[in-house]
Amino acid sequence: MIMAVYGVFGIPNLPFFSHLLILRKRNMSEALNIQQYVGENIRKFRLAHGLSLEDVAAKVYKSKSTISKYEKGTIAIDIATLEEIALALDVHPAQLLMTSAPDKRIPLTEGLLEDTYMFSYDGKGKRIIKSIIERYQTDESNRFSIQLFYDVPSKKELGDCVCLYQGFSSKYEVLENYSLENARHPIEQIWLSCIGGLSQNRMQVGFLAGLLNSTLLPAVRKVVLSPHLLSEEELMDHLVFTKEDLQTIRKLNIFIIDEFIA
CATH class of the missing domain: 2.40.128 (Lipocalin)
Structure with missing residues (x-):
């Protein structure tokens, strides 16, 4: 919950809210980038293993459409599903989280x-x-x-x-x-x-x-x-x-x- 910050006369501090909006957009953008990196890694290892979308979907009990959306980065993946996909692809979960972004904010045990x-x-x-x-x-x-x-x-x-x-x-x-x-x-x-x-x-x-x-x-x-x-x-x-x-x-x-x- 974001608490409002007011100026001296009880008027909302607009620059503050503008800054919050910028930060929120930036965080949303970073989250989308991470989803895309994860999706690219899933696709990379899936193809390298010679697996089809149907093969991975069957291993993690998801639909082919859902796996496709994961790879495209259009939907987020929860931790449990990430581990299941990593197991299906025979890789460490951290390898799916690997990002080429210069600022790596995700703590990896195996980066x-x-x-x-x-x-x-x-x-x-x-x-x-x-x-x-x-x-x-x-x-x-x-x-x-x-x-x-x-x-x-x-x-x-x-x-x-x-x-x-x-x-x-x-x-x-x-x-x-x-x-x-x-x-x-x-x-x-x-x-x-x-x-x-x-x-x-x-x-x-x-x-x-x-x-x-x-x-x-x-x-x-x-x-x-x-x-x-x-x-x-x-x-x-x-x-x-x-x-x-x-x-x-x-x-x-x-x-x-x-x-x-x-």
């Missing part, structure tokens, strides 16, 4: 720290594969919850990823190790190990080990992690196996990442 590009090279298709890693804080300072949207058209189309991998990473100074599994087929697991340097561009070079989609045989790719998009020329210098790499493999029978970016 998004950053998203990072991961690049690899497909020799058969002769193309660079672009993926996005979302890193979330956990209770442990050097352990992070990871969502890897593998092979995406762009950063704004994560739901159109070829595959979603989930898991954790552990960071030790310049080295970070990831252990992830396919969100749809847990039997498929991948491992990622990257080493960074002292450069200001925060690039990391490493390898991605897992199963080839075509043959399901174990395989390894070189990868580059970067907070920014990189040119194809710069990426190819790091992603393609060099003569030195092949010589090391022949000589030592082992593949070594020795590119420490200074």
